[in-house]
Structure formats: C-alpha cells, structure tokens
Amino acid sequence: MARFAAKIEYDGTSYVGYQVQPNGWTIQAAIEEALVKMAKLPKGEHIPTSSSGRTDSGVHALGQVIHFDYPAPIKADNIRRAMNSLLDPSIRFLEVVDVNDDFHARYSATAKQYIYRVDTQQYPDPFKRLYSLHHPYRYDLEKMSRALESVVGEHDFTSFCSTKTDKENKVRHIYEADITEDKENSELQFRFYGNGFLYNMIRILVGTSLQIGNGLKPENELQRLLEVKNRKEAGPTAPPQGLYLQFVEYKNNPFRNK
Amino acid sequence: MARFAAKIEYDGTSYVGYQVQPNGWTIQAAIEEALVKMAKLPKGEHIPTSSSGRTDSGVHALGQVIHFDYPAPIKADNIRRAMNSLLDPSIRFLEVVDVNDDFHARYSATAKQYIYRVDTQQYPDPFKRLYSLHHPYRYDLEKMSRALESVVGEHDFTSFCSTKTDKENKVRHIYEADITEDKENSELQFRFYGNGFLYNMIRILVGTSLQIGNGLKPENELQRLLEVKNRKEAGPTAPPQGLYLQFVEYKNNPFRNK
Numbered sequence: 001m002a003r004f005a006a007k008i009e010y011d012g013t014s015y016v017g018y019q020v021q022p023n024g025w026t027i028q029a030a031i032e033e034a035l036v037k038m039a040k041l042p043k044g045e046h047i048p049t050s051s052s053g054r055t056d057s058g059v060h061a062l063g064q065v066i067h068f069d070y071p072a073p074i075k076a077d078n079i080r081r082a083m084n085s086l087l088d089p090s091i092r093f094l095e096v097v098d099v100n101d102d103f104h105a106r107y108s109a110t111a112k113q114y115i116y117r118v119d120t121q122q123y124p125d126p127f128k129r130l131y132s133l134h135h136p137y138r139y140d141l142e143k144m145s146r147a148l149e150s151v152v153g154e155h156d157f158t159s160f161c162s163t164k165t166d167k168e169n170k171v172r173h174i175y176e177a178d179i180t181e182d183k184e185n186s187e188l189q190f191r192f193y194g195n196g197f198l199y200n201m202i203r204i205l206v207g208t209s210l211q212i213g214n215g216l217k218p219e220n221e222l223q224r225l226l227e228v229k230n231r232k233e234a235g236p237t238a239p240p241q242g243l244y245l246q247f248v249e250y251k252n253n254p255f256r257n258k
Numbered sequence: 259m260a261r262f263a264a265k266i267e268y269d270g271t272s273y274v275g276y277q278v279q280p281n282g283w284t285i286q287a288a289i290e291e292a293l294v295k296m297a298k299l300p301k302g303e304h305i306p307t308s309s310s311g312r313t314d315s316g317v318h319a320l321g322q323v324i325h326f327d328y329p330a331p332i333k334a335d336n337i338r339r340a341m342n343s344l345l346d347p348s349i350r351f352l353e354v355v356d357v358n359d360d361f362h363a364r365y366s367a368t369a370k371q372y373i374y375r376v377d378t379q380q381y382p383d384p385f386k387r388l389y390s391l392h393h394p395y396r397y398d399l400e401k402m403s404r405a406l407e408s409v410v411g412e413h414d415f416t417s418f419c420s421t422k423t424d425k426e427n428k429v430r431h432i433y434e435a436d437i438t439e440d441k442e443n444s445e446l447q448f449r450f451y452g453n454g455f456l457y458n459m460i461r462i463l464v465g466t467s468l469q470i471g472n473g474l475k476p477e478n479e480l481q482r483l484l485e486v487k488n489r490k491e492a493g494p495t496a497p498p499q500g501l502y503l504q505f506v507e508y509k510n511n512p513f514r515n516k
Contacts, residue, residue, distance in 0.1 A: 011384040060385075084381040089392070092384050123342040126269040126350050127318075131385070134347070 004076055005067045005099045005254050006083075010091040012060045013130045013241070019054040027055075027091060031066070034086040038079070039071055047071065052105045052112065052248040056200075058240035060131070063094070063247035065255075067105040097254045111175065111195050111249040116206045116242045118188040125186075132187065133206075133242035139188070139213035141181055147212045148177040148190075150223040151205065158229035160205055161198035162237070170229075172196050179209075191246075200237050208235030262334055263325045263357045263512050264341075268349040270318045271388045271499070277312040285313075285349060289324070292344040296337070297329055305329065310363045310370065310506040314458075316498035318389070321352070321505035323513075325363040355512045369433065369453050369507040374464045374500045376446040383444075390445065391464075391500035397446070397471035399439055405470045406435040406448075408481040409463065416487035418463055419456035420495070428487075430454050437467075458495050466493030 008031075016024030020032070028049060035047040049068040055061055070079065080096040087093070102108075117132035119125050124134035151157075154173040161170055174194035181188055190209070192202050208225065211217040217235065225234050266289075274282030278290070286307060293305040307326040313319055328337065338354040345351070360366075375390035377383050382392035409415075412431040419428055432452035439446055448467070450460050466483065469475040475493065483492050 009384055011387075089382040089387040090384045092381050123350050124347040126267055126348050127389070129269075129347040 001069045001071060002073070003067060003069050003099050003101050003103060004079060005065060005097050005103055005105065006079070006093050007095045007255050008064050008066065008091060008093050009062050010060065010064070011130075012055060012058050014090060015057065017054060017057045017059070018051060018061075018064070024057075030087060030091060031083070034083055035068065035070075037086055038082045041071070050105050052109050052245075053197075055243075055245055056240050058130075059243045059245070060241075061245040064245050065105045065109070065248040065250075067099060067103055095255050095257070097256075099254050103250075103254065105248075108250050109196075109248050110251050111193065112197065113191065113193040113246040113249075114197065114202050115244050115246050116190040116192075116202060116238065117244070118190070118206075118210075118242060119186065120188060121186045130241055133238055135188075135210060137210075137214050139210065140215070141179065141188075141213070143219050144209050144213040145179055147209060147219050147222045148179065148205075150220070151226065152177050155226050156229055157198055157201055157226070159225035159231055159234045160201045160208075161231060162200040162204075163231050165199040167198060170198060172198060172201070177205075203238040203240070203243060204231075204234050204236075206238040206242070210238070211235045259327045259329060260331070261325060261327050261357050261359050261361060262337060263323060263355055263361055263363065264337070264351050265353045265513050266322050266324065266349060266351050267320050268318060268322065269388075270313060270316050272348060273315065275312060275315045275317070276309055276319075276322070282315075288345060288349060289341070292341055293326065293328075295344055296340045299329070308363050310367050310503075311455075313501075313503055314498050316388075317501045317503070318499075319503040322503050323363045323367070323506040323508075325357060325361055353513050353515070355514075357512050361508075361512065363506075366508050367454075367506050368509050369451065370455065371449065371451040371504045371507075372455065372460050373502050373504050374448040374450075374460060374496065375502070376448070376464075376468075376500060377444065378446060379444045388499055391496055393446075393468060395468075395472050397468065398473070399437065399446075399471070401477050402467050402471040403437055405467060405477050405480045406437065406463075408478070409484065410435050413484050414487055415456055415459055415484070417483035417489055417492045418459045418466075419489060420458040420462075421489050423457040425456060428456060430456060430459070435463075461496040461498070461501060462489075462492050462494075464496040464500070468496070469493045 015027050018027045020028045049066045051066045076096040080093045083093045119128045119132040119134045122136050156170050158170040176193040273285050276285045278286045307324045309324045334354040338351045341351045377386045377390040377392045380394050410432050414428050416428040434451040
C-alpha cells in the first residue's frame with residue numbers, strides 16, 4: 001500500500017456532484033471505478049478516495065485534490081496516464097504524486113481558491129451557458145468590490161451557509177476576495193481565497209453581491225449579514241455552473257505547480 | 259407577410275444537426291417551434307425557415323444565417339428578443355433584419371467561413387471535449403500549411419465529399435485556407451473561406467491534413483487527391499465537435515456586422 005495524491009480537473013455538468021451518493025453518477029464514483037479497473041481488483045473490492053471537499057452538482061474543478069492508497073507497487077505518473085485513458089474526458093488527472101501516509105486531501109489542506117464566472121450579455125452565450133451564470137442586469141462594479149472587502153478576514157459566516165450543513169463551527173478566514181471585469185467578453189469573475197468555505201458559502205456570497213451590484217441591497221449588506229448570523233436574511237444561492245474550485249493549498253505542497 | 263433574415267449561433271452538442279428530420283431534435287425544429295409560439299398560430303400551421311446550409315450533428319455555428327416569412331407585422335429586433343426568450347440557451351439569435359422577398363439564406367450567399375478547432379494536449383481538456391477534436395499526436399505545422407495552399411483556388415473536390423451527397427457539381431472555390439497555432443492553449447485552428455463547401459468537405463480536409471502533419475501521408479497528398487477525384491483515397495472525416503460555421507457572406511450584406 002502506498003499513498004498518492006492527485007490533482008484533477010472536471011466539467012461537473014453531467015454529474016450529480018463530487019461525492020458518491022445513492023442516486024446518480026458522481027465524479028468520485030467514476031474515479032473509484034476506474035481505480036478498481038486499473039488495479040484489477042476482485043469483484044466487490046474497492047479503493048476509497050478522499051477529496052479536499054465535495055463540489056455540488058454542476059460545479060466544476062480546475063484543481064481539485066484527492067488522495068488514495070493504491071494496493072500494488074506503481075509509479076505515480078503511470079497512475080495519471082492509466083486513469084486518463086480509463087476515465088471519461090469530462091474528468092482529467094493533471095498530476096499524481098507520491099505522498100506520506102499522513103497526507104490527507106482534506107485535513108492537510110491549508111487554503112483553497114474558488115472562482116465564479118458570470119456572463120453579463122443580454123442573452124446567454126450558448127457556449128458559456130454550462131460554464132457561467134447568465135446575469136444580464138446592470139451592476140455597479142465598484143460597489144460590489146467595496147462590499148466584498150468586508151468579508152475579508154476571520155468571520156462567522158452563518159448567514160452564508162446552507163442550513164443543510166452539519167458543521168457547527170461557522171468561522172472561516174477569507175484571505176482575499178475580489179471581482180474582475182472582462183468587458184471584451186462581457187464577463188465578471190469573482191475570486192475567493194481562504195482557509196475553508198462552508199456549504200454553498202461562495203454561491204450565497206455571489207448571489208448577495210449581485211443584489212448589491214444591482215441596487216436591490218445596500219452596499220453594507222454583506223457586513224450586516226456577518227453580524228446578524230441568519231441564513232434567511234441573505235440573498236439567493238447563485239446557481240452551480242458558474243463555480244470552479246481553482247486550487248487547493250497544502251503546507252508542504254506535494255505538487256510541482258500550485 | 260414580410261421576410262426576415264436572422265444571424266444565429268448555436269452549440270450543436272445536443273442536436274442531431276441543423277435540418278429538421280424525423281428522428282431527433284434539430285436546431286431548425288427548435289427555431290420553427292419557437293416562431294409558431296411567438297406568432298400564436300393555430301395548431302398545425304407552421305413557419306418554414308431556410309438556412310444557408312445544414313450543419314451536422316454536433317457541429318456548432320457562430321454565424322449561421324436563416325430567412326423566413328413572418329405572418330404578421332412586427333419589428334425585426336422584436337423577433338430577436340422574443341426568440342431569445344423562447345429558445346433554449348443553446349441557440350441564440352444575434353441579429354434579425356428586414357430583407358427583400360428575393361433574399362434567400364442559401365441561394366443569395368456568396369461565401370462562407372468555417373473554422374475547425376483541435377486540442378493538442380496529451381489528454382483531452384474536459385472543457386474543450388465538446389468543442390474541439392482531441393488530437394494528441396505530433397504535427398508538422400509548416401508541412402500542413404504548405405499542403406493547404408494546394409486546395410486554394412477553384413477545384414473539383416470529389417475526393418473530399420461524402421459519397422452520401424446528392425450534389426452533382428463538385429467544383430468549389432476556396433479563397434483562403436490556413437492554420438494558426440495557439441501554443442499557450444495547446445490549440446490548432448484550421449480556417450476555410452470559400453464560395454461553398456460540399457458535404458463533409460471541411461472535415462475530410464482536416465482529417466487528411468492531420469495525417470500529413472503526422473507524417474502518415476506525404477506533403478503533396480491534398481494535391482494528389484484533387485487529381486484522383488476519389489473519396490475512398492482521402493483521409494478520415496474529422497469528428498463534428500471541432501467544426502464551426504463562422505459566418506456567411508452576401509453580396510448585399512443585410513447585417514450590420516459581417
């Protein structure tokens with residue numbers, strides 16, 4: 001048994017999310033099926049994987065990280081090649097590395113970055129509809145940018161967390177949060193970099209920020225929501241297809257690239 | 259009755275092609291269904307549309323052109339807006355203009371441009387798999403570029419036409435043909451600009467060019483195929499998802515932009 005970490009990317013469109021569940025095909029199920037096939041395990045045996053965190057149905061990843069213990073001697077890069085041959089092209093193994101047995105994709109992670117893409121054209125771009133939120137309304141970029149500054153730092157994000165969560169501690173530290181505008185392509189891109197994110201947290205932050213940008217909510221709304229600690233008062237959860245897990249950071253980064 | 263021309267774009271992934279057919283959902287069927295809904299026609303009545311030419315299952319368009327006669331007074335731009343509200347976001351009406359009754363999307367067209375996108379990474383990019391051909395093999399760009407020069411001009415393209423066609427005249431004029439390489443994104447892009455293209459012509463030209471680039475066929479292969487006029491001797495038909503109808507030209511261009 002040797003432990004490996006893998007950096008993977010996927011188009012989440014056709015999956016019911018990352019994590020294995022009874023109804024519907026997941027990215028984790030696809031990966032574990034391919035691992036079993038590669039290892040030629042007897043029927044019923046299985047190679048469990050752990051990820052840095054689940055992603056929801058329709059959410060994409062550019063740099064998700066997982067780890068697993070492989071039951072036979074093998075070179076890390078041969079896992080990458082075999083998996084890319086076995087998997088559907090909607091999932092790609094970017095890099096596979098040897099790690100120590102105490103490496104854990106989730107518990108060893110120190111930070112994550114997500115981006116959220118918004119298509120601001122009047123009618124949705126056919127080629128972006130599965131990869132961004134269509135939001136054809138006016139927005140005040142400066143106002144949204146200032147509002148986002150108020151979530152940077154260590155805060156209790158109870159207002160920005162789905163009530164479906166089982167996590168008790170709602171305190172997270174956002175190191176950086178900003179928006180960039182790409183006028184030529186009529187796109188906005190939100191970026192959130194922090195030590196961890198609650199269930200639906202980024203999608204609620206984006207949904208509320210767009211309400212601020214549109215004038216439906218005042219500029220200090222994010223600040224107020226941090227104080228009231230009540231999910232019901234926050235804006236809508238932005239839909240999944242704009243969200244991308246961009247990268248996961250580790251104290252001793254096992255990958256060649258960030 | 260007044261005639262309108264529309265410039266449309268679509269993601270062809272989920273359709274069995276442009277043209278109405280008995281089995282499967284087509285872009286034309288989606289558009290005609292929306293037109294009937296917009297015009298509130300009695301059941302069984304229908305608004306036929308004509309396009310500049312069909313596109314196959316999985317082929318995309320950035321600037322397909324169609325025309326139709328609308329049975330009630332209406333402003334062109336209101337058609338655009340209504341259609342974009344009624345249609346699935348995989349199809350978008352970019353522009354709608356009034357045209358004379360003698361305008362015909364197909365017969366009035368004087369030229370067309372297609373592009374064909376190739377993903378040259380070792381393993382397919384999950385976000386490009388529906389929008390390009392994955393071709394991880396070596397290629398000699400200079401050789402392919404020189405080979406493409408031989409198809410520019412007026413030629414009999416019998417070797418580059420599906421035998422399923424019913425067209426007798428196989429002579430077409432290609433005004434420009436080239437390839438550009440985007441190293442940063444590991445992409446190749448073929449471009450063909452001409453007065454018309456036969457069934458599968460671009461996909462066979464691309465499939466054969468990639469064989470030349472890979473060294474499987476000699477540099478003069480396209481030249482030779484023009485001479486032998488035999489489809490069986492040409493290379494494979496490249497798959498549909500890399501192909502885009504980019505624009506259609508008319509002598510008196512009815513659109514504001516090319």
